[in-house]
Amino acid sequence: MKTSGGTDAMKRRAGESAASTVDDGDVVGLGTGSTAAHAIRAIGERVDGGLDVRGVATSFASRELAIECGIHLVDLDEVTGPDSAGIDVAVDGADRVADGDLIKGGGGAHAREKLVDAAADRFLVVADPSKETAALDRPVPVEVLPSGRGVVADAVREAGGEASLRRAERKDGPVVTDNGNLLLDCAFGEIPDPGTLAAELADTPGVVEHGLFVGLADEIHVGTAEGVRVREV
Numbered sequence: 001m002k003t004s005g006g007t008d009a010m011k012r013r014a015g016e017s018a019a020s021t022v023d024d025g026d027v028v029g030l031g032t033g034s035t036a037a038h039a040i041r042a043i044g045e046r047v048d049g050g051l052d053v054r055g056v057a058t059s060f061a062s063r064e065l066a067i068e069c070g071i072h073l074v075d076l077d078e079v080t081g082p083d084s085a086g087i088d089v090a091v092d093g094a095d096r097v098a099d100g101d102l103i104k105g106g107g108g109a110h111a112r113e114k115l116v117d118a119a120a121d122r123f124l125v126v127a128d129p130s131k132e133t134a135a136l137d138r139p140v141p142v143e144v145l146p147s148g149r150g151v152v153a154d155a156v157r158e159a160g161g162e163a164s165l166r167r168a169e170r171k172d173g174p175v176v177t178d179n180g181n182l183l184l185d186c187a188f189g190e191i192p193d194p195g196t197l198a199a200e201l202a203d204t205p206g207v208v209e210h211g212l213f214v215g216l217a218d219e220i221h222v223g224t225a226e227g228v229r230v231r232e233v
Contacts, residue, residue: 006035006131006223007128007225008034010223010224011034011038011128013223013224013227013228014035014038014039014126014221014222014223015036015038015041015042015091015126015221016038016039017126017221017230018091018126019043019046019091020042021124022043022053022091023088024052024053025052026054026089027054027055027074027079027086027087027088028043028053028055028071029056029058029087029089029091029117029119029120029123030056030057030062030063030065030071030090030091031058031090031091031092031113031117031126032059032062032093032109032113033093033107034093035127035128035223036092036126037062038126039126040055040062040065040066040071040091041069043055043069043071044066044068044069044070044071053071054071054072054073054074054079055071055074056073056076056090056116058112058113058115059109059112059178060178061107061109062109076112076116076119086121087116087119087120087121088120088122089120089121089123090117090119090120090122090123091124092104092113092116092117092124092125093127093131094125094127095131095211096133096138097127097131097217098132098133098134098135100215100217101194101195101213101214101215102136102212102213102216102217103138103211103212104141104213105141105183105210105211106141108143108166108175108177108178108183109178110141110143110209110210110211110213111143111179111208111209112178114216117213118216122219123217123218123219124217124218124220125219126223127220127221127222127223128222128223129224132222135192136191136194136212137191139164139188140185140187140188140211140212141166141183141184141185141186141210142163142183142184142185142186142201142207142209142210143177143179143181143208143209143210144181144182144183144184144206144207144208145206145208146181146182147206148205148206148207149165151204151206152184152207155200155204156201159188159197159200159201160188161187161188162186163186164184164185165183165184166182166183166184166185179208186201191212195214195215198210198212198214217233218233219232220233
């Protein structure tokens with residue numbers, strides 16, 4: 001359920017804008033997706049120039065790209081906890097952005113993305129204009145335990161939505177997340193109150209994590225044809 005629309009140049013500008021805010025010594029959350037990948041590459045270029053950072057990858061894909069770019073990686077557990085440095089900044093993309101609230105999970109990595117983004121002192125969202133909308137209106141990805149698929153689908157239906165199992169594109173069967181779970185794409189139409197729906201999904205047994213990111217973003221970096229629009233949330 002990946003989304004597209006903005007040009008690669010727009011995505012690159014957004015990613016590079018957020019990457020430019022990373023300071024020497026920072027622990028950086030490295031998001032997943034095409035726009036976040038530009039940020040990772042830009043951070044890697046700064047590392048080549050002497051920047052000293054540690055990265056926390058949010059997916060197998062972001063981990064592989066970070067290694068390729070020469071970014072030193074650490075596990076989330078190494079930088080969180082009572083006596084740990086914490087995550088200074090996380091840079092991640094979004095499938096939809098409305099008033100600072102997000103839908104994420106087009107790449108199926110939203111469970112770990114939310115862990116990292118929520119743990120960061122600052123969470124910077126990178127996007128192109130096609131991701132901006134007046135109200136969140138795309139299906140919400142929900143990662144579920146395989147045995148809980150039916151239970152969660154019933155709960156989504158009771159909440160006014162319709163759940164579809166995400167199918168793999170190049171193999172038979174469903175998409176399996178990095179965590180070994182399944183994905184339901186849950187269509188609710190326009191979502192007038194993302195916070196209420198987020199709470200309902202979080203309280204549903206069998207749900208590992210959902211793709212509504214409510215109240216987490218600190219800045220939105222939107223790459224345009226002319227440059228970058230940066231908005232504090």
